[in-house]
Every structure is written in C-alpha cells, then in structure tokens.
Amino acid sequence: MNIRFYNARILRTNDNHTFNITKGELWVKGNKIVYIGNGKDVSSATTGDEVLVWDRSIDAEGNLLIPGFKNAHTHTAMTFLRSFADDTTLQDWLYNQVFPREGQLTEDDIYWLDILGIMEYLTSGITSNFDMYFFPPKNQKASVDCGFRTVQTSGLNDFGGSVEILEENYNIVNDMGELASFIIGFHAEYTTSKDKMEGVARLAEKYKSPVFMHNAETKREVDECKERWGVTPTQLTDSLGMYKYGGGGYHCVWMEDKDFEIFKEKGLYAVTNPCSNLKLASGIAPIKRYLSEGINVAIGTDGPASNNALDFFREMYLMSTLSKVKEMDPEATSAEEVLYSATAVGARCMGLNDCDCLEVGKIADIAMIDLSQPNMQPMNNIVKNLVFAGSKQNVKMTMVNGKILYEDNEFYIGFDKNEIYERANDIIGRMK
Amino acid sequence: MNIRFYNARILRTNDNHTFNITKGELWVKGNKIVYIGNGKDVSSATTGDEVLVWDRSIDAEGNLLIPGFKNAHTHTAMTFLRSFADDTTLQDWLYNQVFPREGQLTEDDIYWLDILGIMEYLTSGITSNFDMYFFPPKNQKASVDCGFRTVQTSGLNDFGGSVEILEENYNIVNDMGELASFIIGFHAEYTTSKDKMEGVARLAEKYKSPVFMHNAETKREVDECKERWGVTPTQLTDSLGMYKYGGGGYHCVWMEDKDFEIFKEKGLYAVTNPCSNLKLASGIAPIKRYLSEGINVAIGTDGPASNNALDFFREMYLMSTLSKVKEMDPEATSAEEVLYSATAVGARCMGLNDCDCLEVGKIADIAMIDLSQPNMQPMNNIVKNLVFAGSKQNVKMTMVNGKILYEDNEFYIGFDKNEIYERANDIIGRMK
Numbered sequence: 001m002n003i004r005f006y007n008a009r010i011l012r013t014n015d016n017h018t019f020n021i022t023k024g025e026l027w028v029k030g031n032k033i034v035y036i037g038n039g040k041d042v043s044s045a046t047t048g049d050e051v052l053v054w055d056r057s058i059d060a061e062g063n064l065l066i067p068g069f070k071n072a073h074t075h076t077a078m079t080f081l082r083s084f085a086d087d088t089t090l091q092d093w094l095y096n097q098v099f100p101r102e103g104q105l106t107e108d109d110i111y112w113l114d115i116l117g118i119m120e121y122l123t124s125g126i127t128s129n130f131d132m133y134f135f136p137p138k139n140q141k142a143s144v145d146c147g148f149r150t151v152q153t154s155g156l157n158d159f160g161g162s163v164e165i166l167e168e169n170y171n172i173v174n175d176m177g178e179l180a181s182f183i184i185g186f187h188a189e190y191t192t193s194k195d196k197m198e199g200v201a202r203l204a205e206k207y208k209s210p211v212f213m214h215n216a217e218t219k220r221e222v223d224e225c226k227e228r229w230g231v232t233p234t235q236l237t238d239s240l241g242m243y244k245y246g247g248g249g250y251h252c253v254w255m256e257d258k259d260f261e262i263f264k265e266k267g268l269y270a271v272t273n274p275c276s277n278l279k280l281a282s283g284i285a286p287i288k289r290y291l292s293e294g295i296n297v298a299i300g301t302d303g304p305a306s307n308n309a310l311d312f313f314r315e316m317y318l319m320s321t322l323s324k325v326k327e328m329d330p331e332a333t334s335a336e337e338v339l340y341s342a343t344a345v346g347a348r349c350m351g352l353n354d355c356d357c358l359e360v361g362k363i364a365d366i367a368m369i370d371l372s373q374p375n376m377q378p379m380n381n382i383v384k385n386l387v388f389a390g391s392k393q394n395v396k397m398t399m400v401n402g403k404i405l406y407e408d409n410e411f412y413i414g415f416d417k418n419e420i421y422e423r424a425n426d427i428i429g430r431m432k
Numbered sequence: 433m434n435i436r437f438y439n440a441r442i443l444r445t446n447d448n449h450t451f452n453i454t455k456g457e458l459w460v461k462g463n464k465i466v467y468i469g470n471g472k473d474v475s476s477a478t479t480g481d482e483v484l485v486w487d488r489s490i491d492a493e494g495n496l497l498i499p500g501f502k503n504a505h506t507h508t509a510m511t512f513l514r515s516f517a518d519d520t521t522l523q524d525w526l527y528n529q530v531f532p533r534e535g536q537l538t539e540d541d542i543y544w545l546d547i548l549g550i551m552e553y554l555t556s557g558i559t560s561n562f563d564m565y566f567f568p569p570k571n572q573k574a575s576v577d578c579g580f581r582t583v584q585t586s587g588l589n590d591f592g593g594s595v596e597i598l599e600e601n602y603n604i605v606n607d608m609g610e611l612a613s614f615i616i617g618f619h620a621e622y623t624t625s626k627d628k629m630e631g632v633a634r635l636a637e638k639y640k641s642p643v644f645m646h647n648a649e650t651k652r653e654v655d656e657c658k659e660r661w662g663v664t665p666t667q668l669t670d671s672l673g674m675y676k677y678g679g680g681g682y683h684c685v686w687m688e689d690k691d692f693e694i695f696k697e698k699g700l701y702a703v704t705n706p707c708s709n710l711k712l713a714s715g716i717a718p719i720k721r722y723l724s725e726g727i728n729v730a731i732g733t734d735g736p737a738s739n740n741a742l743d744f745f746r747e748m749y750l751m752s753t754l755s756k757v758k759e760m761d762p763e764a765t766s767a768e769e770v771l772y773s774a775t776a777v778g779a780r781c782m783g784l785n786d787c788d789c790l791e792v793g794k795i796a797d798i799a800m801i802d803l804s805q806p807n808m809q810p811m812n813n814i815v816k817n818l819v820f821a822g823s824k825q826n827v828k829m830t831m832v833n834g835k836i837l838y839e840d841n842e843f844y845i846g847f848d849k850n851e852i853y854e855r856a857n858d859i860i861g862r863m864k
Contacts, residue, residue, distance in 0.1 A: 278753035
C-alpha cells in the first residue's frame, strides 16, 4: 500500500527531548516513510525507481501526524479482569481475584483477550506494546493477525514457566515476522528463585539480549528483597550479571541511590506506569531524578486489570503532573520530556529503533491527532495541548507498519468488534 | 421537544453513594424526565393529559444514560490561555503570563472563549458548570445562547470588583432564565480585604445565599493567612459569618482539624480539583477524610489554563486514585463514591437539586456513554468501567435541559465550531 497524507502537520523529533512541527506531506510506501516535505521537491524523495501510485491520498485537514505511542509495559490479555475487583487490597486483588482466574485461561482465551486490548491500543494511538503474559507465541499470533506490533517478554516465575520454555518462546516469537520480537525477561525478584534468575542471566548472555522485569514497584517488595538478599532488586539482578546487554525495570518507584547509579551506568530503562502505581497505591516514581541523571524513562499502561484503561493520554498527563506534585515543583518534567518518553525512548527501550520518530526511512507507525476538537484549541502550543489536554477522542487514525488499523472510530484488523466483545464477556462469564 | 430513548441502560442513583443500572426507556418531555420504564407500563408515566408525540425516538443500542457531570469549579473563559505557559512556576504563570493577559480581555472576548469551553464540556458529558470569571452577565449570555446551564459566582477581590457590583451581577444573572443562576462568592482570602469579605457576608445574609471561594489551595496560602489572622481561611471566613446558608471552598487541599469540623458542622462542600492541584503542584486533597467524616465532596476541572483540559473522566479517575496513593490504601475512595460526587453532590453544591439524578420529574441533563468501545468491555462492572476506564471518546451524546447539544461528535449550539476556534486563536494572537 502506498499512502499519501497531505495538508498535514508533522511532528518532528529532535534530540534532547524537543520537537518541532512542520506542515506538508508525508508519504508511506509499504511499511516505510519515504518522503516528508512540501509535496513538490519530490526529487529528494527516496521513492526508488518506480513512480508512486497512491492507494490512498488522505487530506489530513491540518491535523497532526505523530509517531505512534510505545506502550513499554503491559499485560494486554488481562482485559478480562477489567473492573472485576477494584477498590480492594492488593492481597485480595492478586490472590483471591486475579490468580485463581488467570489459572483458568486457555491459549485461545488469551488470543481473543489480546485482540480486545489491541483494539483499545489503537483507539489511543498506541502502535506497539511490550507485553508480558502467558503463552507468548499465541499472544503474538493475535498481534500478527491484527497487524499490530508487539515485543514479547517472559513472565517466568516460580509458579510457572522455566528457563527452557523461555528460550523456546524467545526463538519461536523472534521467528514470527516483522511485527514480532522477544526480549528476555522474568516476572520479578519476589516471585522468582535465584536459580531461575541465574538461568535468565545465562540466556541473556547467550542471545546478547537485554533483560526486563518488574522492579521496585512497591516498598514492601524492596524491603523483603533486602531482608532476603541484603540488597535491592536492582542491585541483586545486577550482581547476577543480568544487564550486560542492557534492559531495565517496570515501575521503578522505590529506588535507592545505588539503584540510580546502576541504571545510569548500564543504560537501563525505567518504565514508568503512573496510573497503575496510583490505583494500586504503590507510590509515585521519581521521574524528575531519572531525567536529571540522564536515565531513560519509557512509559507503560501496565495491564487493564490494574489501570483499568489502556490510555496513553492519561499516562502522559500523569508522568508530568505526578512528578510536579511529588517534587512540589510545577517546573518538573515538561510536556516535551513526556512526549519524548512516550515515543522515542519507548521505541528504543523495546528495541524498535526504526519506529522512534517520523523521518524518511523510518517505519510507518503513525497516529493522526484530531486538532479540530475544542480541547486542542486555541493552538498556543500543540505539544503541550497534546500532553496536557489530549484524550483518546483526539485519535483520528492509527497506522502500524504502513497499514491503517483504526480510522474514524472503525477498526481494520480483520475481526468484528462485537464478536471480540462477546468472547471477552463469555470468558469472564465462564469463570464467575 | 419530546425525545424517547429506547434500548437504553439507565444509571439510577441510590442514597449512600451507590448506583444500579436498569434497562429500558427514558422519555423526555420539554426539559423534564417524564418516564423511566420498560416502555409498556405507560399508565404510570407522568405525561400529563396530552398524547406524547416523539420529535425523536433514539435507539440507545444498549448504551448508558447517566446524569450529566456537574463541573463544580472552573474559570471557563480561560480557554485562551490553554497551554500558553506550562511547566513554569506558579508566580511566573500567574503574574507574568495570566494576569497581564486577563487584563486585556473584553466582554466580547469572554463570550467567545466561554463558548469554546462549553463545547469542551459537552464532549466530556458535563451538563453544567459553576463558573468564576469576569463579567458574569456576559459569561452567562454565552451559556444561555448555547443552551448550556451555568451557575455563576463572583471572583471579587482587591484588584477588581466591588460588593456593589457583586450584588448587581447576582440580581442580573438570577434573572436570566432557567439556565442561569448566581451564588454569592469571592476570589479568596489571600486576594481580598477583610472589608470586602464582610460585605460578602452581609450580602449572603441579605439574599440567604451560600458562599464559595478558593480555600486552602496551597500550603503557602494557609500559612500566610495564619500569619495575617492567626487562623486558617476556613476559620476566618467562618468567623465572618459567611456560612449561615452554607457554601464551601474550591480546592481544599491543606485543611486542619478545625477546618474539617467547620465543614462538617456547616454542611459545606469541598470542591476538589485533582488535575489542577497536580499540575500546579499544589498537593493532594484529603478526599478519604472528607468522605469518612460525611463532608460533601464535589468535583471541578478548574480553568483550562491550569489543567489544561475540561475533562471530567480525568478528574474522576484522579479523585479516586490520588486518594488511594495519598493514603497508600487501594481501598480508599471507590468508583461509586466518585461518580456520586461527580453527579448528585455536584448538583446539590451548585443549587441544582433537580439535576442530580435520572428520575421522573427531574430535569433532563443527561449524557449517553458509548459502551461499544473496547475500554468499556467486558462489562464486569459498568460503574467502575466508567470511572476507571472511561474517556471523552465514550461520550456519545450530551443533553442539557431536554435539548441535545452534542451528538456523535457534532455540536448543536447554534455556532460553527471553526468560527469559535478562529475567534479564540485571534484573541490570544492579539495579545502576544
């Protein structure tokens, strides 16, 4: 498919967490951006030898094209537990509500529940996710079938999985095509034996893979880790040689000085999950300190059971504003820093270096933001409007790998939305 | 206009912050709800003598009718400063950015800027606002012309206004028809002389009106009030006899034990503004304590210059989740408590006792929530979905006083949206 956007505003990413916006055209050929300009200086376009024939020529009507948001931590298929057990303690939620029902999930269930989550991502301008859940190959199949880009990791822990299965999934998923990849990981220190963690470290060495895990989500997790090992989860995993090829942690709320040092030294990613951290009363992550120390911060929604939405606008707003209130400093963590985390940093965190920004040669993972809604007016500052006032209502189109999967409230993923809803309701209905 | 909704889910409000959802029909005659039921037991309908002829009969397709959200604190016309000066200190924001530009606003400017805000309210399911800004009669005219319901209050302070003008506006606005009302108020203790505050108290006595003001928004405000008067803003205003007929405070973040007692004794409303309190780094309000002591909490967006959106879904989500993280208790402040605040409590706070819920005889201020979006599925718990996963994208229709003002992304307020956007951009453009 060759798709031409004209009359567009185009968000261009600069280094150092800044952006500028140009007006003009953006051309997509296959899965790549091949031209950005005024539509006239086509000699500079990397269109190859052939003459481009447009399958679609889309009048963007002045709306904004942005690199799609990168959801750098989630458990997508947990859609079935959305609003199932809220306003309750973490213990009750996890042990009485979540675990017994997750144990009943089949591979097929996960396939359908994942598609429901992908639909929600598309409504939010999210073009790829970094997913940790059961049955990664089946989970990945849902993404591939929809045309959605997913990076899998393992949720290996003492209650399920093995280092051998992890390795098998690593190889299967990495062989599932251009929308699929797998980065080594495990659930968390507090759920995983040292033996298994050492196995993970060996695997990371063997495949030269980064390693990701839940890290310092709650104070209790860190306290108990220190009781067990005398050090924090960051220090323990580092001592096991996990981070030779990088990686990072999900949540990273309760960090000590030495943890910051390790993240900085090893170039690790702190993946922040503001909504989940609020809703489960885990705490507020030290975003200002990460950024001021040059530590990369990516953003995740966490799973829909603990959030309860997969809404990147809410996460972006909160990454900035929670940082401001935590520091009691309204200058902390600007809209530009947040948008950079949501797009460029997220992409690099997930190993999607070609999906990080809108430039010629990059992969066409793009969202179109409707600026003709009242929350985007007046246009004093479009980036600040996007981060501080934007909502899913502003997502007019979401394109993954050069294909439009969502446009004007309709999904183009090969499934009927009502069938997906019925299946999701049936799956949780079966469990009650 | 007589409008019939069928195939609807209807949110019914119970006492004690709970809800249930019934299926069936809801009929609107003029500006009133005249029937809720299965559409067959019409003998019980209060349709009067005439046979109802439908101007419109709307298939709700299983979607949810809810009482419209009540935005209990805002400065609507500040739309012109949206994203104008973010990520900066409060002093710079207020004294260098906001005040000099507000000084240039004409009555006409406020009319147009207000309409922009009203459009945004409608996209968020908000059916009435409690507005504090310059030129209340002109501000109110914008609402009346759009068909929107607004309760005005005064922003009287030492830099503008007088008790006489306040009284004049009180009488003018209260005479502007069924969509208009005025409750006595002033800006805040820290901006207003004791003389003027005493004048406000006399006026409240004369008209038997509640009194509202900004109260305990920042720690500095409270500290400085105590330096000046030896007591907090709540205690000072109470000592001036402000609350004989009730009232309350906007923000109410930094409260002392005695302040809680006064709020409880006098039946005052704490109007919380979670987004604004985060973004300006003011703090997190003690919502759990208010609710546990039986103090009424309403919700406001504050103005779009400090928020930057007028999005009730974000406010609702944060009223609950900020409370959870403040208390480090995931059980704190349930979805149901939040939704009750957003609808029933807000209505009472604003003196709109007939707009508080969906029952026969109540005024038809209604929003329709689209449940056929992925973020509303599966339907484990519709109220929790609404509060924890809802977004403006789910607002399918907003009706005020029996008239549909917004439906399927189109506005029916008698103005072209592009003209409103142009005017807003022109107004701020003129000032740069």
